[in-house]
Amino acid sequence: MSEQTKGPINNIVELATFYVGDALCGMDILKVQEINKLLQMTKVPQAPEYVIGILNLRGQIVTIIDLGKKLGLGETDLTQDPRNIIVNDSGSHVGLLVKKIGDVVPANMEKSEPAPANMQGIQGEFFTGVYKTESELIGILDVEKVLSIEE
C-alpha cells in the first residue's frame, strides 16, 4: 500500500505481470532487472527448499527462487518453458522463477485494494495488494517479503 502514497504522478505504475501457478501476479516493472530463460541451473544441496538452484548470469552467481514453491503453489514445472525474473536484492541479484510472463499493465495504484488473507491459495502475506483490471485480478507481489529470509 506504500505504492499508493509514493507512486509517480497520478500514481500510475507499470506492472510487469506473470503467472505463478494459475495466479496472475504483478510487480513494479522498475524493480525488474531483466527476464530470461536461462535454465542451466546448478542444484545446491542443503539450500532452502524454495531455492531451486544457482545460475551464471554473465559472470554473476544468481540464486533462483521458485516463486511457486515460495508462495505455496507447488513446484514450477521446468519443462513448460518457465522464465526467470531477475530482481535486485541488496546489491546482488536473485531470480524468481515463474511459469509464464504476462503483459505489462499500467495500473493506478490508488485503485489497488488490500490483499485478502488468501488469494487463490496464495498466502496474503506475500502481497501488498490486489489490482483489478477489466478482465483480471492481479496480485501485487511484495518482493521484499519474498526475498526475506525466514528465521
Added chain:
Amino acid sequence: MQIEDDEILQGFIEESLEHLADIENDLLSIEEGGENIDEDLVNKVFRAAHSIKGGAGFMGLTKIQELSHSMENVLGLIRSKKLIPTPEIINVLLLGSDQLQSMIEDVQNSNDADIEAHLIPLNDIFDGKFDQPTAGAPAAAPKTPADPEPASAAEPEPHQPEPEPAQPEPEPVAEFNPQPIEEDISPDDPEILLDDEILENETPPEIIEPDPIEIPEEKPEPQLTAQSAAPPQVSPSAQPQNPGMPKDAPGSAPAKVETSIRVHVSLLDSLMTLAGELVLSRNQLLQTIGSDDLRNAEAVGQRIDLITSELQEAIMLTRMQPIGNVFNKFPRVVRDLSKKLKKKIDLTIVGKDVELDKTIIEAINDPLTHLIRNSVDHGIELPEDRKKIGKTENGLVILKAFHEAGQVVIEISDDGKGIDGDALAASAVNKGLLTVEQTQAMSDKEKVNLIFLPGFSMAKQVTDVSGRGVGMDVVKTNLDQLGGHVDIISEVGKGSTISVKLPLTLAIIPCQIIMTGGERYAIPQVNLEELLRIPASQVKERVERVGNAEVVRLRGNLLPLIRLADVIGAERTYYDQTSDDFKPDRREQISDRRSQESPLFNKKDSSDSTEPSEDTSERNGSDRRFSASSALNIVVVSTGSMKYGLIVDKLQDSEEIVIKPLGRHLQQCKGYAGATIMGDGRIALILDVSNISRMAHLTSLDGSDRASEVALAAEEAIRAKKDKQALLIFRSSEDEQFGVPLNQVERIEKIKRSEVEDLGGKRIMKYRGGSLSLMCIDDVAMVNPIADHDDLLVIVFNIASRPVGLLAIGPVDAVEIAADIDDVTLKQTGIMGSFIINDHTTLLVNVFELTQTLYPEWFEDREVFEFDEATEGSAPTILIAEDSNFFRNQVKGYMTESGYEVLEGEDGQVAWELLQENFEDITLVVTDIEMPNMNGFELTQQIKSDPRYSSMPVIALTTLAGEEDIAKGKAVGVDEYHIKLDKEKLMAAVHDYVKRLH
C-alpha cells in the same frame, strides 16, 4: 570542521600515514643508536614531520600542525646534536607520532583533539627544561584537560631509578616498568584476558602501558571517566595513546581498510598494453566469428587465452604488497612489550620485501601480532633466568618471510623456553579434552600442536605451566580462513618456531573438480592431500567400520570417510562407467556388500556384472563391488589438524577457479565456501572442507578417534605379522607372470625392439651414453621365451656395481604381498620361488643369479675376495634370525655360498638361545625385524645390553627400510640396515664386518 577538497585531503592523509609508518621505525633506530646519531635517519624523520606540518597548515588542521611543529623542533635539536636522543625523549616523540596518526585518521575531528599532553613535554624538551618531567609528561598524556596539573603529576614521580643500559643520561628516570604495573595488571588481568583481546578487540594495552603506569596508583577515577571508551580492565590510556595501531582501539571494530593503493607506473603501463591487446584480439575474434574460419578462430582463442593469463597476473601484481607493511610495526610492539615485561629482546626481521595479496596482508596482522606477543611474553625468559641457564641475556625473536613452493612462509622463532608438550598433554587430560591413553599415543609434535585445540585457550593452568596456548585456536582459525597453515616446532629450553604458510592470493585458487550427485564441486588444492581410488576388489579389505564411522586403511593409518552426498544432502549416486552416467545408489553403507557375500550369491552377481546394462534395477550393492564403477573415489582432504576422506562419484581435472560469493539465501548452507563458473558457463560449488567435517561431526585431533585408530593399527600389526614384500610384477612371455623385489629395481625404461642389438653374442642397447647389457629370463631359466612385441620394457638393476637390464613386457604393477613364498615347487636357476597374487602364480626372479649365470666375469674379483675372506681363519659363523622359511633360506644361501657357517633361528627367542649356546663361534648376527615371540628390535636390545655380546655386530633385514624403523633400530643398537633379497649389499656389509673383526 569542514574540509573543502576531499581529494586533496585524502592525498594528505595517505601521505602523512605513510610518513608516520616510517617515523615509528626510524625513531626506534635512532633510539638504538643513542649518542651516535645517524644524521640521515634524523633528517628523514625531520622531513617527514616537516611535510606533515606543511600539509596540515595548508589544510587548516591546526592541531596536527601544532603537534608536528613541536616534534620537528625536538628533532631539529637532535639533528644538530644539541640533544641526545634518550629512550625517554624518543618515547615522547613516539607518543607524539601516535597522537598524530590518530588525529590524521580522524581528520574531521582533529582540531578538537587535546594535544596539550604531548605539547608540554615536547616543548619542555625543546626549551631544555626536560629533565625529570620526561617521566611524568607522557604519563600525564591521557589525562583530561580538566586534570589540573599535568606537570605536577609528573614531578613527584622519579622514585625508581631505571637501570636502562642504553641510557647515557645520568638522571634517574622512573617512567618505565615500575613494580606497580605487575601488581596492577597481572592479578586482575590474567593473560588470558589480555591475549584474547588481541584477537577480538585487537587491543594490545601493554604496548603503551609502560608509560601511564603510575596512573592507577594516583588517580584512577578521573581517567576512567575521561576515557570511557576504553575497556575497564585495560589501562585507560590505551585508546588515545595508541593511535599507532588504529585497529586496536576497541571502539573501531572494523579494521582500517585502505581505500587506495600505490602502483608502479610501469605496471600500469603493462596493464594498459595488455588491455590494448585484448581489444585487438576481441576485434579479431569478432571477425573470425563472421568468417567461419575455424583455424583462425583457434589462433585467436589461444591469443585471448594468453593475454588473459598475462592480464590476470599483472592485475594480481597490483594487489601485491610487501609484507614489510605488517612487519614494520613489530619492532615497536616488541620494544614496548619487552620493556613492560622487563625482558631484553632483539627482534630480527628478514624478508620484508616478500609480497602478498593485499587482503592477506590485512588479515594476517592480528594473528601475527598475537604470535609475536606470545613469543615475547611467554617464549623469552627474563634476563636473569636466561643467564642462569647459560643463554645470552638478550632473547632473540626472528620474524622471517620467504617464498616456498608457491606459498609464502612466515616464521616466528624465539630462543626462549619452548613449549612443553607433555605439560600441554597433561593439562588437556585435566581439562577432560583427552584421555591419558590418547596422550600416550601422541608424538611430541602432536602434543605441541594441542595448543591449537579449541577450548584449550581458556585453560588457565596451561598458561601457568607452559605459558602458551592462549587464543591460539583463534589464531589458527583466522589463518585457516585465509587458506593458511600453522605449524609449531618446539624444543623445551631451546625455543620454538611457528611457521605460517599462506597462499599468495585468495582471488584465484587452484581447485580439484569432483562430481557427486551429477553436479560438479570444487575442492581447494590447499585442502587436498591426495586422491585415492580403491579398486572394487579391495574395498572389502580396506574400508572398515569403527563404531558408526566408516574408515579406510591408508598406509597403516585409519582415515575417517565422509560421503559427500550424505553430508550435503545430495542424491546418492554412483558413476556407471559402462553407460557413462550417474545412477542412484541405494546401498546403506559402503560395507553393505559384506553381509550378502555368500559364495553362491557372489557367483551369481559376478556373472551379472558382466552385462551391467542388462537391468540396472536388479543390481544391488553386492554386484556393484565387482564392476569397475564400484571402485571408491576418495579425495583425502585436510584442514588444520584434521584429515579425512570424502567419497565422491567421480574425479575430474584440477583447475584454477575464481571464487564468487553465494547469495544471501544460501548463507545457511555451511558446506560451501562460494561458487565458481566453469568453462562451460555452468556453476560449480566450492566446498568448505572444514565445515563439512563439522557437519559430519568429525572432531579435530579428536582423541577418541585417534586412540581407536592407534589401537586398531596396533591390532592390525599383530594380526598381519607376516612381512610384507613390495614387488614389481611384470611379464616376459604373455602368459607367465614374474616379480622382482621392488627395491632392487633402479628404473624402468620403455624401448623399441629395434633398439636391442646383438653384438658378440651379448645383447646390449645404447643407454645413457654407454651400453647396457640386457638379459631375458629365458636365457637362464626354463620359461617361455620373451614375447615378440615391438614395445619392450627394460627393468634396470644394478648388480655388481654395473647396470644390467632385464627385458620384459607389460603390464607392470607394484604390489605388496605377504611373504608366503613357495621356494620349493618352482625353484630353478634364476627363479627364487613362486607366490600367488590375484590368482596368478607369479615367479620371483633372482636377478642376482641371472646376472651371475650370464656374466660370470663380473663376479670374478668378488668370488676370489670372498674365498680369501673365508679361508683366512676358520670360517666365521653367522647367526640368522628370520621367521619366514623363504627368506631364511635365501639369506642362508647367500652366506653358505660365500663360505660362512650359518646358524639359523626361526624367531628372536630361538636365535637368542642359539647365541647363548654358541657364543664363542658367532661373529655376526643377521636378524629380521618382524618375528613372533621376540622381534628383531628386542633381540638386538638383548644382545647389545649384554656385556658379553655388546660388541657383536647386528645387521637388521627389512623388506622396506622406513625412516622410523631405521631410527628405532639405531636406538636399540642395530649396526646396519639392509633390504631383504638385496644380496649384494647385504653380503658386502657382512664381509665388511667380518673383515673388521678378524
